[in-house]
Amino acid sequence: MIYPEIELAQSIIEICKSKNIQHIIISPGSRNAPLTIGFASDPFFVCYSIADERCAAFFALGIAQQIHYPTAVVCTSGSALLNYYPAIAEAFYSQIPLVVISADRPTDKIDIGDGQTIRQQNVFANHILYSANLSEAASPENDAQIQEAIHTAIAQKGPIHLNAPFEEPLYNTVERLSVQPQFIEYQAEAVAAVDVDYYAEKWKKASKKLILIGVNAPEALSKHTLDFFADDPSVVVLTETTSNVHHRRFVHNIDTLITPFTDEDFRNLQPDLLVTLGGMVISKRIKSFLRNYRPKAHWHIDLWRFYDTFDCLSERIKADPEHFFSLLQQQLSDYRPASAYQSWVNDLQQDRQQHHIDFLKGIPFSDMKAFELIFPQLPQHSQLQISNSAAIRYAQLFPIHESIAVYCNRGTSGIDGSTSTSIGAAVGSAVPTVFITGDIGFLYDSNALWNAYIPKNYKIILINNRGGGIFRILPGHRENDIFNTFFETTHDYDISHLAKMHQFAYFQATDSLQLTEVLTDFWAIDNQPALLEIKTPTQINNQVLKDYFNNLVK
Template sequence: MTAPNRNTLWASIFVDELSRAGLRAVCIAPGSRSTPLTLAFAEHPDITVYSLLDERGAAFFALGLALANESPVALVCTSGTAAANFYPTIVEANYAQVPLLVLTTDRPHELRHSGANQTIDQVKMFGDHVRWFVEVAPPEANPPATTLRSLRSLACRALAATQGLPPGPVHLNFPFRKPLEPTLVPGDVPERLADAPWQRPAGQPFTQFSRGQLLPSNQQTRTLAEAIQNAPRGLILCGPRCPGGDFPQAVTRLAQAAGYPILADALSGVRFGRHTVEAEGLIFGGYETFWRPDTLRVESPELMLRFGAMPISAALNDYLASATGCRIVQISGDGLWQDDLQTTTDFIWADPAAVCAMVTEQLQQATPRPNSTGWLAALQQVERQTWQTFAHLRAESFFEGAILADVVELLPEAALLYVASSLPVRHLDQFARPSSANLRVFANRGASGIDGTIASALGAAAAIGQPLTLVIGDLAFYHDLNSLLALRRCGLKATIVLINNNGGGIFHRLPIAKFDPPFTELFVTPHGLDFAPAASIFGLEYSLAADRDTFRRIFAEAMASASSHLIEVPSDAVFHEQMRREMIRRVTEETVKK
């Protein structure tokens, strides 16, 4: 390896080692101080570079890439407020456990706290939201081999830290002096770099990191199997961020062996997929509608097994808060506590799929217990009734929940669906019926902000290489309009369903809705924006769909098209809330009758 100066050498070694350690993508926002890293990434043949114009959009794009790929993505920016624009993404990545390697560049130490332009304090600027922070040593002239070995070791350690328990963002701050460009500086670089003992042969990483699987003990799984044997009335709750891989199949087989239904969050990875076919009616999705004291007239469960984060469903959270007499077992592969209601009675820190598989095997070998088929059958009947009621309601009225159901039904095989926070993800959770459709569903539910949704979704599309469908509200769309430029810059195809209820529709669910003023002006904040020009600016085809037949036709056409589409659906938030409550009322009425 040759280099014209110390900065180029420093950056080239670091980026080369990242590639050896497995990094395959980087998102770069333009800037001067980051020139050494930018050029090193641009020249590396094994790392895909995504060039995004603004730092906030670049960061959320990287988040989507890493979330969908389940592997680290690097993020590069210049100094000053450029780095501060990464902050919302880093907060989301922290709570959503997304592996991001954040590489900020900085002025050298002598320019800090001196009034130098574009210089802020970047040391530990992201606080406890990162798994690890390192102030990288400034590049040296003619560095010894130990220094270069430490740089390679740092690259391997930092990338491994993004994939730790739990995964998350890591921040490295690189101070660079001028020249930032690959200008020749005599004496800056060792003369015989190729013979230096600071790299491994044949592209091997300098330090190879690997992690074993945290398997449960026989005692843990035997105790859990016995608890299931002694509790005929049981539930399995799969919240957001359940493991991927073989977990959906493993938890489905556990449900069959235990005779327990699975309440599968829309973001769990369990509600949709081939495993639902063998589940034989054990995977539920209608609980936000029926799991309420006035609707559900069955005995309380004796045992609950919880996987993943807390569920989206407000009704289910309310029920969990009241389930003080139920044994609740939380099973976590990363050891993180996911229970803001503080109702967990047992915590098993072990690989969830392995726990499911071992407990299933022990249940299959045990003497069959008297089951509670009547209890399970009653729950299955309410689940069926919920979807029958919804079918009638959506045939009568076109409301926001029906839009999400139509989208899920019309998506092609192996589709990518991203949903915005606030109302769209709640609509998906309440109104999308479990199915065998092979869908990949994502949302930013770490900190549940609405910012950066478009960029995140486009990053996921770039990772998967499939056309994207994004369902988003008007405020989230307005918040991230500039990220639509990534469609053209990155050669992506997207269909964006924009549900426009002219403001913050979710506030109609809250008690503050009864207090107007100031409800409309300060909470709903109606904007009256026309979004058609946005489609024109960024090169999307635009359509307006005000009824169900029109929407289904336009959406199906967009799925078959090679172009990106913006489908705007005007909505009345008050009417939607009325329909949501009507759905609950009808299901309650039908359930009480039976």
């Protein structure tokens, strides 16, 4: 067993070990050599080498997303650190614990013209839970800061930053530790008891209760709680693909339901009480509805974050949602509401579903047709990762088997890092993983495939419409050179070359029949990662989607 000679590096490594931070993602560099040597030499740690720092950070985020515990990313000094920022922002808004460890030059080397040197202290100030700017010499103060930072990442579920200055020589090693950090026991903050009686009375008085569930971990809500919602006729539950919640009485496709609404429909849906759970909501239409037809009260139930997304938040309930509703049910054991709220929505939902089925029968091959064919065939008990932009929005229109866990980087909703995150998640979960993405997002993060850890059962489905197709759907689309070049960013790249370079099995489909046939072989392959490229017609996709929403009511 060898250790870095630099004592500060020894302290960081030993403290990470004591806090059971096992997954360490390292980007090659020189200034971080003491950390690299120490982490890679200790069999306790599982170390990964990923050269592109942006990809490395999203890969780490994907692992942390699955294990629900911090992973660490380690980089050299200078601009390498700045490449972590997109993943840090995503971790911050998605409440994913991430430990960022950056090597730095000593303080006296900053801003004197020394190489590979920037102002690293507090560089992530706007999107970090804790920044520990360590001193060069090992000390009890350093040890305390490191531990407080890691405890913060665990307790508040988000990113923290340890900035560690190292002076040369960097590669010297020793056979014995020369530090003995004083380990601090992590004490979870007690959550104050919630006055459930108060909320039970409010619940009883609301004749129309709308529950909106955003990004949510699988199995975060029990069947008992879901049945409690469904059995209350005054409750309507709206979910999204990323809610990971399933019940036959819940609305899983919000936009399909409300897009054709008239003012009268919106007023009928307008709740007395809005209850929100989970993270970010995808549907722009539901956000617009709730901002324009505000509920009398809005409760958000969470342990850490309380976003006033709809500009009407009245109650910040600091509690685990499952625990809160378990207590609430006890207070409402004799509650028997009379309301037509849920039955009205369910009747509309059935009508929309029939229009949905009828419309899909006649559509040409397109993005929407591809999703229609793919979703029923997704492997059960697998994990589905979806990229942002058009892919996650199409996914909202189709039901998904309840055994499939769904994830998307909705914290910042960016296209950067979706592929890297999905690969990290595949490693962290060790379950078969399917990643559905668009061509622009895939090309933007193509360095994600420069990765030696991709499982053999990892699969990519690439919907290639040769540009940012979502911009054709958004208001303001104009068919001209400016739009095609600077918004849609049309291209004619051959994706098969990337697949070959990174040793992915490659499949392609350009129409419905071909896609149906090729999916059989695509699902069957299990001896190497696989990529299925589905080429859809650029000019047709947006019209099909517009026609879909226009034909929901006849």
